[in-house]
Amino acid sequence: MDIKTLCLGVLSRGDATGYEIKKAFEEGPFGHIHVASFGAIYPALAALSEAGMVQGTEMAQEKRPDKKVFSITERGRSAFFEALIAPPGEDKVRSDFLFILFFAHLLPASRLAALIDRRIAWYRECLQRMEACSYENGRAGEVFVHGLGLAVYQAAADYLSAHRDRLHDEVSASGRMVAE
């Protein structure tokens, strides 16, 4: 899904600035679902505006720079719906953490343990934040995705916690063998 569609999705839920759209893909509702950078969001909004799918309104603010609030048009809603019913592309995952873990045998055991502990802590934090987000009044799909995220992150944190010692020990042992 391209950035234009992602922007339409955010705007379908309510007016937003480019900055707020970026936030939605960081700590907001889409934070673990898709990514979008400023470098792509602003040109996308400009193209969507040009195509009549969104409308931007400039506003002055006190103590803050001016902002431009975008709202979705009916044409934008149609386009968004078409994108929703198109066949989804494949999930794409880029995880430095997992890639590094794959080569655990090349790392000092202490560094490895620290890496895993940091990730466990990260998962626990995410889980806490997610649990604090009451989705009781959310739409069915939002609740569903929220629950799925909780289940997956819980499983990951649990696995990491349950197996970190064993990986550490094995890397320690083989690290010693290499040194001999």
Added chain:
Amino acid sequence: MDIKTLCLGVLSRGDATGYEIKKAFEEGPFGHIHVASFGAIYPALAALSEAGMVQGTEMAQEKRPDKKVFSITERGRSAFFEALIAPPGEDKVRSDFLFILFFAHLLPASRLAALIDRRIAWYRECLQRMEACSYENGRAGEVFVHGLGLAVYQAAADYLSAHRDRLHDEVSASGRMVAE
């Protein structure tokens, strides 16, 4: 992690062609860990070769086009190790599936159910393929990542299976309300 590092990682485990490196990020060991396209792999290999981090050897083949097999140099191994001990970037996830799910209320209930069932089937298939890959003789890190993948995909499939009916019913019910 950039594509050059990813290529070094694959080559650190053994010589490979550009095509084989791509395969490693599809159905191979890195298939759920990172992504890399031909458009990025070939220029990366060229740059790595230029920098003396890999070495390419052209080979003729029978019944197949010629190929170029790359091997990693000592300089390449050093660079790879430096990348491994650098702080990892954040995981990046792009999931059309999850994004669409978020807007389940906008979809026909039957289409939604089909989408989820397809994803459940996909997870089950992945799990089967992963279980069939015996990692008993693999390195500790490979075994760890393999086990983590199994745990996470199992949790996802289970959650989807356990909650798909409820989502379907809720979207059906609210779809009827909209029609009235």
Added chain:
DNA sequence: CACGGCATATATCCGTTCGATATATGCAAG
């Protein structure tokens, strides 16, 4: 039998995206 699709291979092109940067207004902490 012929054609299309697939697999194995390399390489490139152009559109898309990213991350850093620039600019602006304030506020808070050291």
Added chain:
DNA sequence: CTTGCATATATCGAACGGATATATGCCGTG
């Protein structure tokens, strides 16, 4: 007082993706 952060918009140049081109075969279908 200076730096870093938050809120905002916008752009630039590097990195990447997906399609395409080319090549050699093989296999399945009409």
